[in-house]
Amino acid sequence: MFLLGFDLGSSSVKACLLNAETGTAVASAFFPETEMAIEAPQPGFAEQQPQLWWQNACRASKAVMQQAGVQPADVKAIGISYQMHGLVVVDKAFNVLRPSIIWCDSRAVPYGEKAFLSIGKDRSLNHLLNSPGNFTAAKLAWVKANEPGVYAEIDKFMLPGDYLAARMTGDTCTTPSGLSEGIFWDFLEARPAEFLMQYFGFDTSLIPTIKPTFAEQGRLTASAAAELGLAEGTPVTYRAGDQPNNALSLNVMEPGEIAATAGTSGVVYGVSAEAKPDPQSRVNTFLHVSHTAEAPRYGVLLCVNGTGILNSWLRNHLLRGGVSYGEMNEIAAHAPVGADGLVCLPFGNGAERVLENQDLGASFQGLQLTRHGLPHLVRSAQEGIVFALYYGIQVMESVGVGLKTIRAGEANMFLSPLFRDTFANLTGAVIQLYNTDGAQGAARGAGLGLGLFKTREEAFHGLKVVRTIEPDMRAQEGYREAYGRWLTALEAK
Template sequence: MKYFLGIDFGGGASKATLLREDGEVCAVSSCEYPTYYPQPGYAEQDPQDWVEAACKNIQAVLAESGIRPQEIAALALDAATHTAVILDEDFHVIRPAIYWTDTRCIAETEYLKEQYAGLIEKQVLHHPDTIWTLPQLLWLKKNEPDSWRQMRKILFAKDYVRHCFTGDYVTDYIEAQGSMMFDSQKMEWSKELCGILDIDIERMPKIVSPSDQTGCITGIAAKLTGLCEGTPVICGTTDTVMEVFAAGAVLKGQMVVKLATAGRICVVTDRPYPDANLVNYSHVIDGLFYPGTATKSCAASYRWFRDTFGGDYKELDKKAAKIPPGTDGLLFHPYLNGELTPYANPRLCADFIGIRASHTKAHFARAVMEGVAMSMLDCKTMLDHLCIAHEDTAAIIGGGGKSPIWRQMLSDVLGIRLLTMKHADSSFGSAMLAGTAAGIFENLEQAVGLCNKTVAETVPCTENTKKYAEIFQKYKAVQKALEPIYNGEIK
C-alpha cells in the first residue's frame, strides 16, 4: 500500500495529511505558530517556525498511522502565496518573512499604481495592492538597506521549507503569479517588473509545474522528519488552489467558499477575469482558472476576538447561537488589516457599530461572525456584478466552516447551499497532488473522484436571507460613512 503526504502552511498553523492510495486519510496533525505584529499594520512570520512545525507534523502522522516511512511514495507542500523569504548566498534567512496581510507598503503600492499600473495589469492580470510581493520588496529596499544588500536569493513560504528538505531552488508558476514579478502571458519571470527592484532574473528561482518532482529528502531532513532519505518531494503550489482542488471544484462553474484566516469565494472558469477586485490564478487543471474575491480577516477576526476577549470557540459558538439573526442591531466590519474585495483599501479599520447597554459578549461574538459573512456577501456580489457564471451550490472549506452556526449563518447570508466535504483542506489537496505526481492516481480528476466525499449540506433559510439582505444595506452604508475617516480625509 502506498501513502502520500500533503503539508500546508497557513496563516496560523501547519497541517499534515497522510493519504492512502485507496483515497482514505490515515492521519492528520496540526501545529500552530505565531504571526508577529511589531508595529501597527505589520505582520511577519519566522520561516524557521514553518520548518519546525512541518517536522513535528510529519513525525506525528507517522506515529499516529504506524506505517513505515518507506511506504510514503511522495510528499507535496503548499502555503499562502505572496510571502517571500529573502536569503543570502548560502540560503540563510536574512529577516522575518513579511506576511501577505501586512500593509506597511501603502506608499510603495501607490507608487506602482502611478508609475507602472499599465505594465502590471498587462503582465500580471492583477492591480497593485499591499498583498503582493513586489511592493513589499520595494518597501524593504527603501527601508532596510542592510537587509537588501545581503539578499541574493528569494523563495516563497512552501518553497523555503522544501529547500530545507531537498536543497532545491525552484518555485511553481502559480506561486510565481502571486509575486507581481511574473509575466502571466509569457509564463516567465518579467524582466521589466523585476527591473523595478533592480533584481536580475537569474537570481530568481527556476519555474516548474506544481506536480514536478524537485528533489528528494536529504539525510539531514530524514533525521529531522523521520522520513526516509530519498523520498520524492513534489514542488506543490499555493494553498488556495489546493483547497479548490481538494473541495472537488475541477469543472467550469463550480464554486468554493473559504472561511479560513482569510476568506475567499472562487469560481472555476476557462479564462482569467482581470479586475481590481479579483485575484486571478491558474488552476492545477490545465486550461482552467479560479478567479476569486477575497476578504483579508475572516476566521482571523474570530481568532482575534477569542484571543483578545477570552473564551474558546465552542463556548463562543454556543452563546452566539442564542442571539437572534441581526445581533439586536450590533454590526461588525472585519477590516483588521484593511480590506480587499470590493474596496482594495489597506487603510480601512475594523469596527463595532450600534453598541447598546443590553449587548453582551455573546452579541459581540455573533456580530463578528455576521460581519465576516457580510464581507463574504460583498465578495459574492462582486462576482455576480462581473457576470461570472457559477452554480447555486458551493463547497465550504476552512476552519470557520467547521462551526455549524457560522456555516448556517453564511448559507443564510449568501443565499446558497453549502456542501461540507469529509476532507477539503489544502494539505489534503497536496496529498492528492503528490499521489498523482507519483503515478498512483491516473490524473487529478481521477484523484478527486476517488478521494473527495461530501458529508453534509447546509440549506439557507429564506426568511433569514431576506433579513440579512436588509442588514447588508446598513452594513454597506456604515462602511461608506466611515471610509473617509479611515482614509484621513476627515481630521
C-alpha cells in the same frame, strides 16, 4: 502506499498522511498546538520566522508517522500547500536574511500602488491581471528601499512554500502559479514579467528555477529526511498556495466551480477559463493549479483578512479563553438575525484588497448598552464576516464568476451553524461541506505530481460530502436587511 501533505499556515503547520489506495486520511497532526506567533515590530507589519515553519513541519511529520505506524519507505511522495503572498529571502548559503513578510503585512501598499500608476493601469491589468498592490513583488521592493544591506545579500526570493521545499530538498525552485500570486507573472507572455522586474530594479537571477506545479521538484536530503522522520530521496511532487490548493482539495478544477475557506482569513475562490481582471484589483486572478496553455484555468480569489482571527480575538480577549468555539456558537444563537441592529466591520488584520488596500480596523457600530449583550456581539461578528465575504462575492460576479454551489471543508468557521446558515441564506448558494483540508489536498496533489493517479476520479477517490446546507428563501429578507445596514456602515467609513 502513502502520500504526505503539508499545509503551512500562519497559525500552524499541518500534516496529513493519505492512503493512496483508499483515498482516505489515516493520520493528521498540527503544530504548534497554540497559534504560531506573528511579530508586528511596527503598526501594519506582520512577520514570521521561517525556521519556526520548519520546526513545526518536522514535528507534524513525525507525529503522523507515529500515529499511523507507517514505515518511511512507504511514503512515496510529498505535497506542500502554503500561505500565499509571503516573502522569504536567502543568501547564497541559504541563510534566511530577515523574517518573512507574510500575507497580512501592509507595509508594501505604497510601493505597489506607485508601480500600478507608473507602469500604467492598462499594462498592469493586461499583463499582470492585477495591481502589484501588497503582493510579494511589492514586499521585495520595500526590502530593496528600506533594507539595502539585506537586499544586497539576496541570492533568491521565495514564497513560503518554496522555502519549505528548499529545506527539504536543498533545491530552490518555484512554480508559474506561485509567481503569478506574487505578481511576478506576465500572463500575455506566459513567463516572468521582465518589465515589472525592470521597473523595481530586480535582477531576474533572483527568481528561483521554475518547475511545474505537478512534477518532481526535488528529493529529500539525508539531513532533512532525518529531521522529518522520512526516507532520504522521497520526492516532493506538488506545491501550491493555500487557496489554489484548497480548491484542489475540494476537487474544484474547472470553470464555474467554487471553493471557500474561513480560517484566519476568509476566501472565496472561483475557477474561470477567462483571464478577466477587476479594474480596481479588489479580487485577484492567478494561474490555477490545473492551468495549461491548451486549457487555460484561472483562479479568481476574494480574500478578507479579518475572519477567523476576529472570532479568535473575541474568544481570547473578551471571553478570556474560557469557552470553546462551539460554546461561542451556542451563545450567538441567542441573538436574532441582524443582532438587533448591532453591526460589526470585521477588518483589522492588515490592508484589505477588497477595500482597495484600505486598513479600516475592526469595529462594532450601533452598540446599545440597554439592549445588547454578549450574544449580540458574537453573532454580529460572525454575520459581519459573512457580509464582508458577500461584499466581495458581488465583485467576483462582476468579472464573470457565478455562484450556485460552494464547496468547503468542514472546518474552522464552517463548523458554526450560524456562520454557514448566514452564508447560504445571504448568497442563495448551496453549501457542500467535505471531509478534507489543505494538508489532505496537498497529499492528493503529490499523487497527481508523482503520476500515481492517472485521472481526476482516481485522485479524489475517498472525498465525500458530509453536510449540505440549502438556503432558506423565507429567511433571506432578514439577512438582506441586515446586510444593507452593514453596507451603510461600511460606506460611511
